[in-house]
Amino acid sequence: MKVPVATSAEMKEAEKFPLNISDFTNLIEVANDDNMDKNNNVKRTDEYMSMPWFGIDIGGTLTKLVYFEPKDITPDEKNTEANSLRKIRKFLTKNSSYGNTGLRDTHLQMDDVDIRNRKGSLHFIRFPTSEMSSFLSLAKSKGMADLVTAVCATGGGAYKFEKDFMHELNMKLAKFDELDTLIKGVLFSELRHTTECYYFNNARDIRNSQKMAYDFSRPYPFILVNVGSGVSLLAVYGPNNYKRISGTSLGGGTFLGLCCLLTGCTSYEEAIELATKGDHTKVDKLVKDIYGGDYARFGLPGDLVASSYGQMHNKDKQGKVSREDLANATLVTITNNIGSIARMCALNEKIDKVCSLTSLNLMYKSTNF
């Protein structure tokens, strides 16, 4: 595969951009009949849109719904607002679970957010994409179809489920590209100085390392690694200037799928719980298992994984590993592989900043409305 490389002119251009609020004036896009083309791709941003404001990111595994709760409602507005609108606001903000599988991540809530001259809170709700039909039924029963005619949507499911939204809710999906919204989401949360961006110092000795805030105020250029069900790697040169340089199918979905197969676990939470307790060195073959120590000539320490799951061909060893060890090895395999690809991409692009975004920590990538 040919990997595009940044020209020196592109690199120079990228260095010029500091992170700047004016880049984000187009962050909150509006979905209505006038600003969508015949395929419901959004053409332009409008000035006004009635409540409620939603955005939805329909991924391969999880659907993420973001809801803006206005906190500056005037008494006049309160008197005139539709009863169904008030009911929906209450339903979403007073509960933290919806139906059988919908959950609100209260720890991710963003307060005092200014959007289109309104002040309010952003609420983040998620459910498995496999439960889309239950979501549509719930949304219908709550009267969503009466209030919203179009909702901004991203992720592959914005295409896949477009007809279902129309059929069940009479609702159009105004589609935004998932990688465009991904970058906007990252820059939006960084502008709020929420230190969402962090790194570990002394990462080689992870048990003794500390989580440190990363100063992302001059971000460009950077490599963005989006770990969803699969993985996309982007080289980002400016707020509206990026290219997708690589990808791998070994992503979050692989971790979860392999863990379920190998350990019999049935949820992501269980998989992660197992992984945090296990020891991958019982599953993997390390450099020292092969060399008896370091492979010094090429700088490979003895503790480095030489071969993921490399001990598991041996029946005796298979009998000695726990579910926890297998889950840990799966996490290490997937994350090491993503790390290697990210490093190769960074070297190819001559970019020294790599930012990884992952629902493995449940971060939300789309903040479009």
Ligand SMILES: Nc1ncnc2c1ncn2[C@@H]1O[C@H](COP(=O)(O)OP(=O)(O)O)[C@@H](O)[C@H]1O
């Ligand atoms: N509650 C959860 N349920 C399922 N997967 C989860 C959960 N929390 C985190 N994950 C991880 O996040 C991945 C999905 O990440 P995400 O960015 O939402 O991808 P997508 O947009 O493709 O759905 C899963 O494959 C899994 O590894």
Ligand SMILES: CC(C)(COP(=O)(O)O)[C@@H](O)C(=O)NCCC(=O)O
């Ligand atoms: C197709 C996708 C962009 C979909 O995004 P996701 O729902 O996984 O976040 C992503 O899964 C991906 O980039 N997969 C890797 C494809 C490749 O081998 O390049």
